[in-house]
Amino acid sequence: MGALYDRLKQDIRFEEGLKACINCGTCTAICTAAEFYDYDPRLVTDTVQSKDDAKIEALLKSETIWYCGECMSCKTRCPRGNTPGLIIMALRSLSQEMGYFVESEKGRQQLALKRMVGETILDLGYCVHASHMDTSLFPEQGPMWDWVSQSRKEVYNRLGANYDGEGSGAMRKIPRESLNELSAIFDQTGATERFEKIEKLSEEKAKEMGLGFDEGKSCEYFNYVYTGKHPEES
Amino acid sequence: MKLEGKKRIWSEYQKEIADDHYYYARSCIRQNFFPASETIFLRIMQQELGKDIKDDARHTTCTGIAYHSDLVPFDTTMTVVARLFSLMTEAGYENYAPSCITSFGLYSEILETWEHHPEIEARVREHLWKSTRREFKKPKNLAHASDIVYKFRHRIAEKGKYRLVNHKTGEPLKVVEHIGCHYSRMFPHKGVGGAEYPYVLVGMIEAWGGEVVDYPERRHCCGFGFRQYLVKSNRGYSISSSRKKFESMEPFKPDMIITNCPGCPYFLDRWQYAISEMEGKTYGENGNGIPVLTYEETAGLVMGYDPWDLGFQMHQVSVEPLLDKIGVPYDPYAKYLGVNGKFIGTPEHPEVLKVY
Numbered sequence: 178m179g180a181l182y183d184r185l186k187q188d189i190r191f192e193e194g195l196k197a198c199i200n201c202g203t204c205t206a207i208c209t210a211a212e213f214y215d216y217d218p219r220l221v222t223d224t225v226q227s228k229d230d231a232k233i234e235a236l237l238k239s240e241t242i243w244y245c246g247e248c249m250s251c252k253t254r255c256p257r258g259n260t261p262g263l264i265i266m267a268l269r270s271l272s273q274e275m276g277y278f279v280e281s282e283k284g285r286q287q288l289a290l291k292r293m294v295g296e297t298i299l300d301l302g303y304c305v306h307a308s309h310m311d312t313s314l315f316p317e318q319g320p321m322w323d324w325v326s327q328s329r330k331e332v333y334n335r336l337g338a339n340y341d342g343e344g345s346g347a348m349r350k351i352p353r354e355s356l357n358e359l360s361a362i363f364d365q366t367g368a369t370e371r372f373e374k375i376e377k378l379s380e381e382k383a384k385e386m387g388l389g390f391d392e393g394k395s396c397e398y399f400n401y402v403y404t405g406k407h408p409e410e411s
Numbered sequence: 412m413k414l415e416g417k418k419r420i421w422s423e424y425q426k427e428i429a430d431d432h433y434y435y436a437r438s439c440i441r442q443n444f445f446p447a448s449e450t451i452f453l454r455i456m457q458q459e460l461g462k463d464i465k466d467d468a469r470h471t472t473c474t475g476i477a478y479h480s481d482l483v484p485f486d487t488t489m490t491v492v493a494r495l496f497s498l499m500t501e502a503g504y505e506n507y508a509p510s511c512i513t514s515f516g517l518y519s520e521i522l523e524t525w526e527h528h529p530e531i532e533a534r535v536r537e538h539l540w541k542s543t544r545r546e547f548k549k550p551k552n553l554a555h556a557s558d559i560v561y562k563f564r565h566r567i568a569e570k571g572k573y574r575l576v577n578h579k580t581g582e583p584l585k586v587v588e589h590i591g592c593h594y595s596r597m598f599p600h601k602g603v604g605g606a607e608y609p610y611v612l613v614g615m616i617e618a619w620g621g622e623v624v625d626y627p628e629r630r631h632c633c634g635f636g637f638r639q640y641l642v643k644s645n646r647g648y649s650i651s652s653s654r655k656k657f658e659s660m661e662p663f664k665p666d667m668i669i670t671n672c673p674g675c676p677y678f679l680d681r682w683q684y685a686i687s688e689m690e691g692k693t694y695g696e697n698g699n700g701i702p703v704l705t706y707e708e709t710a711g712l713v714m715g716y717d718p719w720d721l722g723f724q725m726h727q728v729s730v731e732p733l734l735d736k737i738g739v740p741y742d743p744y745a746k747y748l749g750v751n752g753k754f755i756g757t758p759e760h761p762e763v764l765k766v767y
Contacts, residue, residue, distance in 0.1 A: 189524060189531060190485065209632045210639075213648045246636025246648065247479045248592040253599070253606045269481035286642045290480045293641060304439040304476035314643065317685040319727040324747065324758035331749030336722045337450030338442070345468040347437060347446040355469045358494060361542035368487040405644030
């Protein structure tokens, strides 16, 4: 048994997700990601079940582990009670802890997610926020969203929300004390440490790739991982 | 089969839904994209049904989207959820009612984890105490807001002004229901009807006079996939999944889609617009899309609330063709007005998809 397998075993999601795979492929048949990507959750499960550290390390550095959409259809269908989706979550966590995530194109996207979702949580108390979602980043929102964005407070409050206001209601300003508590929880439970690691390793990777790197959502590296377009292409 | 045996089998697909006194946890996605849905839910609960439901300013995201984007460790998410339970406890409530399906799935996962691994619950309690000096009780009842609407669906129908029926032909409207993956796929016993026979939306549609469309890709994911949508270069995954559903439902000519999860109506609405721009294809009649509604909007429609109070102006696919079929009157000039009727401009029209 290898060290990486032992690390995976420490994650309760791995413990719950891997009982004994019989390689029937039912998970792959039901998998949303397998319809779109060259992705086979049966193979992922088989690889981790082999307990072969070299193979697990290759998996942690691969694109493969980032294809899953975590819809968890595999949980419902596996005849042996495995959940490849939970195994994926344990693999993705370990890939970040080991610093392997920057070795794959899909893994490097964690920086974009950290800056778009992670920072929004700590700054505003929401996972996503309308003020961070314009149609240049999300063009499928359509012209209706441009109209909303031009008069955000009017549109939301017309619908009974309390946009950026004190007190309760949809889209309210989350009180500072609540944000402080969130921040303290992030410090206590390892999220802050993970965010710092994502930033540090992404900066090193950007240097190695010769791409500009700074805070925010406009540097070359962010744009590259978010859009998939290399600056030389744009 | 004997009736007793049948009852026993079906009892496994039922769940207990508290009757009153709920702590409401708002959804990040629903607040951002369908804010009126939460307003309508509270209006129906408080004003129509006379229920006690707490709307707390201090609650935050549960971190669900970050958790399923694998950004935050499980301990972080469990501790944030523990804080939310602490707010519920502090407010004197025992019945937790989330608006979000991702959250609902996550609460189910966490409560199940704690039940089987009390040492993890103890660790989370310690995390919460060290970081916030808070303690908590676990909810006695966990019911998604749609479970609660389902519980009171017949009372809503009795009080309602409209039914999901074509007012000209008297025929029931053909309704696609989309349940949302995290409602019961992970923990079937936590959802009405389980993972095999999810009944929460079907029950509403039947009670309100509609006819459910059973089409091949009925249970397919809308394609959110968390990182598969949030990162722009991955969105092919998301639009392909929604497109697969549209192509599969199109031959059945649905009049509307009703959704459970806050994310699904966003994708099923926005991707219809994107497909119309990319391929020139629309899935409704005469260049219209198929209107996509939340269950709260549908309940509000049945109740006879003003369509613009329901937030249809924040949909990219216009809902007017559905309103015309049901016979709901509306003022087209009031659609895009702001607070107190203030004129705030109107959106541009897309090139292909008909928008009113």
